[in-house]
Amino acid sequence: xxxxxxxxxxxxxxxxxxxxxxxxxxxxxxxxxxxxxxxxxxxxxxxxxxxxxxxxxxxxxxxxxxxxxxxxxxxxxxxxxxxxxxxxxxxxxxxxxxxxxxxxxxxxxxxxxxxxxxxxxxxxxxxxxxxxxxxxxxxxxxxxxxxxxxxxxxxxxxxxxxxxxxxxxxxxxxxxxxxxxxxxxxxxxxxxxxxxxxxxxxxxxxxxxxxxxxxxxxxxxxxxxxxxxxxxxxxxxxxxxxxxxxxxxxxxxxxxxxxxxxxxxxxxxxxxxxxxxxxxxxxxxxxxxxxxxxxxxxxxxxxxxxxxxxxxxxxxxxxxxxxxxxxxxxxxxxxxxxxxxxxxxxxxxxxxxxxxxx
Numbered sequence: 017x018x019x020x021x022x023x024x025x026x027x028x029x030x031x032x033x034x035x036x037x038x039x040x041x042x043x044x045x046x047x048x049x050x051x052x053x054x055x056x057x058x059x060x061x062x063x064x065x066x067x068x069x070x071x072x073x074x075x076x077x078x079x080x081x082x083x084x085x086x087x088x089x090x091x092x093x094x095x096x097x098x099x100x101x102x103x104x105x106x107x108x109x110x111x112x113x114x115x116x117x118x119x120x121x122x123x124x125x126x127x128x129x130x131x132x133x134x135x136x137x138x139x140x141x142x143x144x145x146x147x148x149x150x151x152x153x154x155x156x157x158x159x160x161x162x163x164x165x166x167x168x169x170x171x172x173x174x175x176x177x178x179x180x181x182x183x184x185x186x187x188x189x190x191x192x193x194x195x196x197x198x199x200x201x202x203x204x205x206x207x208x209x210x211x212x213x214x215x216x217x218x219x220x221x222x223x224x225x226x227x228x229x230x231x232x233x234x235x236x237x238x239x240x241x242x243x244x245x246x247x248x249x250x251x252x253x254x255x256x257x258x259x260x261x262x263x264x265x266x267x268x269x270x271x272x273x274x275x276x277x278x279x280x281x282x283x284x285x286x287x288x289x290x291x292x293x294x295x296x297x298x299x300x301x302x303x304x305x306x307x308x309x310x311x312x313x314x315x316x317x318x319x320x321x322x323x324x325x326x327x328x329x330x331x332x333x334x335x336x337x338x339x340x341x342x343x344x345x346x347x348x349x350x351x352x353x354x355x356x357x358x359x360x361x362x363x364x365x366x367x368x369x370x371x372x373x374x
Contacts, residue, residue: 053094060087102132110139118147157213164209175199196239200274204336207267208319211343218264218347222257222371225265225297229290232270236277244282251290256370258297260348268344271337272301272364279326280305280361297370302363308356316354317342 109125121143124136178195210216233249240247276286284304291298306326308316319339345352345366356362 102126106136207340208336218261223262240277245280246285248287258368264344268341271341276303296367299366304361307358
């Protein structure tokens with residue numbers, strides 16, 4: 017059974033077969049219609065004005081005036097029928113199709129053999145092409161989502177199990193470091209993909225940031241120790257609660273702290289501080305690392321971007337950690353400030369509103 021293709025209708029078949037069909041037709045241009053309308057108008061008007069001397073009384077003049085109004089209405093009707101009405105029909109058809117996201121598109125409503133008819137047919141063909149492109153994009157997005165799901169459930173699980181196994185046996189430090197880096201990269205890929213899909217969910221609640229920061233530091237301290245980097249932790253005696261997703265905030269801050277450790281040379285220092293500023297809570301991560309140029313600083317949170325100096329120091333980075341961090345912090349309404357100078361280090365400051373009354 018073959019698909020029946022109606023003129024101007026988009027059908028659900030593979031893109032190579034789905035198309036809007038328009039029959040070739042001889043063009044009867046609008047200019048010809050308009051010219052004929054003007055000629056008829058001039059002919060009738062000349063005939064009418066030649067007959068004006070025949071009107072002698074006031075009643076005759078009223079009659080002439082009525083005839084002129086009637087003729088003007090006729091001209092308006094002709095112009096409206098051939099020009100205005102078809103455009104309104106096409107506009108209404110296009111709006112209805114757009115509201116339905118071009119899922120159900122009826123045939124082009126105008127089948128005339130002039131420019132307006134051709135516009136309707138070309139719009140129908142354009143809608144069909146647009147729908148096909150959208151279908152292809154949706155297929156690619158679904159394939160991407162399925163791939164990320166596979167990575168999340170298979171590769172990440174395997175890496176986690178490998179990481180746990182390595183903790184129970186004696187292996188070279190390089191092996192453990194490599195596994196940790198691969199695990200982090202895989203997690204960054206998953207998080208970045210979920211953010212792009214809009215499926216990176218959040219559960220907000222009133223949280224105490226200090227335990228979140230302390231747990232993050234404890235998790236990354238072994239890596240800092242292995243690199244000879246000292247972590248200094250400072251915080252205010254009491255820190256009010258903030259409205260946040262603790263897990264997501266931990267991911268964002270961990271990505272920033274991890275970068276600070278990775279790009280700080282041996283015997284360097286990374287300082288993590290939690291302080292108060294009016295109605296805000298500030299988390300600052302400052303390092304004595306390689307720093308960044310102003311050009312790299314302006315592209316810092318771009319997806320897959322890596323600074324020139326950072327690439328030399330660590331060629332295997334993903335360029336996704338700070339992209340993920342910035343998106344998470346944006347969802348929290350946090351303000352992110354970065355200061356950096358080549359060879360002297362970088363300072364990240366995250367400012368989050370504290371809970372009112374806290």
